[in-house]
Amino acid sequence: MAASQLTGMSSYIKQSPPLDFGIPYVDSWVKDRTIIVTGGASGFGAGFARRWATNGATVILGDVDVEKGDALARALRNETGRESAAHFVHCDVTDWQSQVNLFKEAIRLSPHGGIDTVVANAGIQAKDRLQEPGDLSAASPSPPNLATVDVNVTGVLYTTHLACYWLPRNPGSKPCNMNSVPGKQTRDRHLLLLGSVASLAPIAAAPLYATSKHAVLGLFRSLRATSHLQGIRVNIILPYFIDTTIVPVIAKVALAGGGMGKVEDVVEAGTRLVADTRILGRGIVVGPKMNVKQDDSGEWHLVSKNEQGSTKTALWEVHADDFEEVEVFTRRVVKLLYAVELARGWVGWATDMLTLVRNQIFGQR
Template identity: 80%
Template sequence: MATSSTGLTGLSAYIKQSPPLDFSIPFEDTWVKDRTIVVTGGASGFGAGFVRRWATNGAVVVIGDVNVEKGDALAKAIRKETGRESAAHFVHCDVTDWQSQVNLFKEAVRLSPHGGIDTVVANAGIQAKDRLQEPGDLSAAEPQSPNFATMDVNVTGVLYTTHLAYYWLPKNPGSKPCNMNSVPDKQRRDRSLILLGSVASLAPIAAAPLYGTSKHAVLGLFRSLRATSHMEGIRVNIVLPYFIDTAIVPPVAKLLLAGGAMGKVEDVVEAATRLVADTRIVGRGIVVGPKVTVKQDDTGEFKLVTKGTEGSTETALWEPYADDWEEVDAFGRRVVKILNAVEQARGWYGWITDVVKLAGHRLFGVGGGS
């Protein structure tokens, strides 16, 4: 069996990835300047955050979404804010329809100033009402066919996007195969695919088996693709958000999460921007959770501590060391312990505060997510 310099044997020896991420190392938003980026599901939520940040920093962003009103309005607003007609474009796209996605990519190439696509972000995703465990009327002769829209969007749609990315990214004029030793501010043309997973990719989500299954599938896709990233020359990375305060999280889920903490959209955008901008990053994943202050003890475990504690770090970003393969389960346990500690630290006050906020939003329209 082959053995790598890290001591890994067999297939692991051939999987080339960039080193573990050090979030203290800065990156520049301006590294995305002049790149053409395609974002599915870019009209709202994380997608809108991605589009706005990257277009503001000089990228040409093509938004693919089924929501014509939001997508068109976002593109127009960004063009006005940036003063660049090429900053953002909207193209109607139903990710579950193969030809619709083909049209999105062809239009992106046409709109691209250099005739190619540098980055594809498979962001489109939904969490429809999960009826997998609700067969309906048990007195009926047979159950009705279930609606698996979540799987259609979150799995089939992502597979379509990935397949098209692997067709168009290598054709990007002036681009070169990914190189972990590249100089990000010098390499304008890129070949990058970003997948959007979830904490549901790493752990089961109670009462949402379809959503959990779909996001496990996205993680499986990532772990398979990254194994050959270096051979195929396409950078593949993944963002794995915890429960983030957006419209995709239903009120019942927010009620169940009351007393804990939710992540912020801006932290998801920060994580994705690092992966898009820094061309040295290959085959890595970032978990995005609520911002917490932690300190690592002698055993390597992270403990929740008060802000300002000597040796502590405040962070919302974590890297699951799935590249080790043996360590991913240990990482999952550590993250869950931290999230449970957040809930315990906030106690009844946090629970009551969250429930009151949720009630205000539902009854009076107070607040809102993106």
């Protein structure tokens, strides 16, 4: 495909070029931003909050765990010496009104009256019994526990819906632009989604969790092609198994002897995406740190840390070339469908409309 075509598609769908992790960014770019983090009381959310509040942001922690969330917000205010550093707001992401209240409270608490970044971080992995139905012969058998889907899908969709309303209304913000100057553009419009390696691969023992995280990836890939219409940049982090309480003991047993990722690397990925306003429509997989080297075919190999040309990393970009493949493919198919419509002309349109009216009147399908 010609370079001009790729450039045109990249510009059309407003995605920035594939990430270069060698390009530096500065934590202080988050200074003075107001950031909502759902599930912010522990795990990744707490890691994000601590790093961003330490660097001058106002972080609004939304969580069902009142004790942990309130304690973290108090600690961050004490550590930074800023009353605006962090605030806790009780929020059940599966409850629509609870999320509405979180966003409105964030606006009230924001020093500038707006929201710069929304991090849809809240997620759980409840016990997965989808493939263990038990006895369902009763007249009214109990349904499966879909709490994982409720939190990881419905909750994320609620967060996204509210972000799409409030982010464009952030006072002083401008539509996202891959040519922005991060250190000088304080106000932002950014939605950061949290997927998982389960967004990319099947998790045989946890079909509900894998389904929920596949849904988050689908949401990301859809949003990033159209969110520029509201000036919102959308990015996603997809962690591998990270050493947190969400990973069940049985999974840790299965992973024993291998590598697990660290929360600090997830926070590193999130901070790059939040701080650097030039990054639009990108996804970062976070795994265990390793020393790797790429061969001429593009394949990565695990090597010793002293190997010449090797790189130590825990971060990898995924779906980097979608605009060259998926979106271009989609554009070609749409072009063909449009050609069919042109070929059929007004006669085809009239025929379809008459068929539709007839079916509505006579109840046909």
